[in-house]
Amino acid sequence: MTTASRATRNATSRPGGRSARVRDQVLEAVQAELADTGYDGLTIDGVAARSGVHRTTIYRRWKTVAGLLVDLLEAGVDDTWAPADTGSLEADLVALNREVREALSGDSSVTLAVIAASFRTPEAAEALTRFWDDRYERSAVVVERAITRGEVPGDTAAARVVMAATSPLYHQLVLRRSRMSRAEADQYARDSAAAAIAGLLRH
Amino acid sequence: MTTASRATRNATSRPGGRSARVRDQVLEAVQAELADTGYDGLTIDGVAARSGVHRTTIYRRWKTVAGLLVDLLEAGVDDTWAPADTGSLEADLVALNREVREALSGDSSVTLAVIAASFRTPEAAEALTRFWDDRYERSAVVVERAITRGEVPGDTAAARVVMAATSPLYHQLVLRRSRMSRAEADQYARDSAAAAIAGLLRH
Numbered sequence: 220m221t222t223a224s225r226a227t228r229n230a231t232s233r234p235g236g237r238s239a240r241v242r243d244q245v246l247e248a249v250q251a252e253l254a255d256t257g258y259d260g261l262t263i264d265g266v267a268a269r270s271g272v273h274r275t276t277i278y279r280r281w282k283t284v285a286g287l288l289v290d291l292l293e294a295g296v297d298d299t300w301a302p303a304d305t306g307s308l309e310a311d312l313v314a315l316n317r318e319v320r321e322a323l324s325g326d327s328s329v330t331l332a333v334i335a336a337s338f339r340t341p342e343a344a345e346a347l348t349r350f351w352d353d354r355y356e357r358s359a360v361v362v363e364r365a366i367t368r369g370e371v372p373g374d375t376a377a378a379r380v381v382m383a384a385t386s387p388l389y390h391q392l393v394l395r396r397s398r399m400s401r402a403e404a405d406q407y408a409r410d411s412a413a414a415a416i417a418g419l420l421r422h
Numbered sequence: 423m424t425t426a427s428r429a430t431r432n433a434t435s436r437p438g439g440r441s442a443r444v445r446d447q448v449l450e451a452v453q454a455e456l457a458d459t460g461y462d463g464l465t466i467d468g469v470a471a472r473s474g475v476h477r478t479t480i481y482r483r484w485k486t487v488a489g490l491l492v493d494l495l496e497a498g499v500d501d502t503w504a505p506a507d508t509g510s511l512e513a514d515l516v517a518l519n520r521e522v523r524e525a526l527s528g529d530s531s532v533t534l535a536v537i538a539a540s541f542r543t544p545e546a547a548e549a550l551t552r553f554w555d556d557r558y559e560r561s562a563v564v565v566e567r568a569i570t571r572g573e574v575p576g577d578t579a580a581a582r583v584v585m586a587a588t589s590p591l592y593h594q595l596v597l598r599r600s601r602m603s604r605a606e607a608d609q610y611a612r613d614s615a616a617a618a619i620a621g622l623l624r625h
Contacts, residue, residue: 351598387585389593419617
C-alpha cells in the first residue's frame with residue numbers, strides 16, 4: 220500500500236503513445252535514482268541521464284525535482300493496487316503489514332526517500348497525503364470482506380482496524396528509525412484482527 | 423511523552439551554576455525559535471539574539487544548529503517526565519494520547535520541527551530515537567500499574583499496548599498530515615486499553 224516503487228507498474232502496461240512512454244521512463248528513473256542517492260542526490264540531470272529522456276523535455280514537463288516526485292506519487296494513485304484477498308481478516312492484514320514493512324525497510328527504500336522529501340517540499344507533502352488517503356481507502360476492503368463473511372461485527376470501523384495494524388510500522392520504522400522483524404509486523408496485524416473479531420473496534 | 427517543549431523544564435529548576443543557566447537560556451531560545459520559524463529558519467544568530475547569550479559562546483559549546491537540536495533532545499532525556507497516574511489503564515492512556523496530540527498539533531509544534539530536522543541531520547535523527555526510546559520506556563509503567571491492579575493479565579506486553587495507543591497519532595498527524603480530533607485520539611487510547619483488558623496483547 221505504500222510502495223511508490225510500484226507506482227508505475229500499471230502505467231507500464233497501459234497503452235498511451237509516446238507521451239505515456241516518456242512518463243514511464245522518467246518515473247522509473249526517478250525511483251531508481253531515489254533508491255541510489257536519496258532525495259538529496261536527486262537531480263533532473265541524473266534523471267535525464269538514467270532515463271535517456273532529454274533534460275529539456277524533463278524541465279518542460281516536470282519543471283523541478285519536486286514536480287517529479289509529485290508525479291511519481293500521482294502515478295501511484297492512478298495504479299491498480301489492491302490489498303491481498305486471502306480469505307481471512309488476519310491473513311489479509313498480515314499480508315498488508317508485510318508489504319508495508321518491505322516498503323519501509325532497507326537503505327534504498329523509495330518510500331522513505333519520498334517521506335524525507337515531504338518534510339522539505341510542501342507539494343511533495345500534499346501528494347504523499349493524497350497517495351496515503353487513496354491507499355487507506357482501498358485497504359478498507361479487507362474489513363468490508365470480513366464483515367460480509369461474518370468474521371467481525373457489521374459496524375466494525377474499517378479505518379481504525381487498518382490504522383491499528385499498520386501505524387506501529389510507520390512509527391517504528393520511519394520516525395523511531397528502529398528495526399522491526401517480520402514476526403513483529405505480523406504481530407501488530409494479528410493484534411488488530413483479534414481486536415476487530417472481539418468486537419472492540421466498532422463505530 | 424513527546425514534547426521537546428518540556429525538555430528544559432527540569433533543567434530550569436536544577437542548580438548548576440552559570441554553565442547550567444546558560445544552557446537553559448539557550449535551549450529555551452532554541453524552542454522558541456523552532457516554534458516561530460521551524461528548523462529551516464533556525465540560526466545560531468537568532469538563538470543568540472533571543473537568549474541574550476553571546477554567539478561566540480554558542481558556537482564554542484554547540485558548534486552547529488544540529489548541535490543545538492541534539493542538546494535539546496538530550497535535555498529531554500535528562501528530565502523528570504512521567505506519564506499521568508490516574509488509577510486506570512484507560513484513563514492513563516487517554517492522558518498520554520492527549521499529551522502526544524497536543525505536542526504534534528499546531529503550526530508551532532517544536533516536536534514537528536524536530537521531526538522535520540531529523541530527516542535532514544543524522545545526529546538529530548539519532549538524538550530523536552534516543553529521546554523516544556526513553557519516553558516509551560518510561561510509559562511502560564502505565565501497563566505495569568495495570569498489571570499490579572489486576573486490570574490486565576500479568577503477561578501483557580507493555581510496549582505493544584503503548585504503541586497501539588500512540589502510533590496512530592504519529593502516523594496521522596506527522597506522516598499523513600491530517601487533523602485528529604481529541605475524541606479520535608481518545609478512541610485510540612480506549613481501543614488499546616480494551617484490547618489489553620481483553621487479554622489480546624499478551625507476550
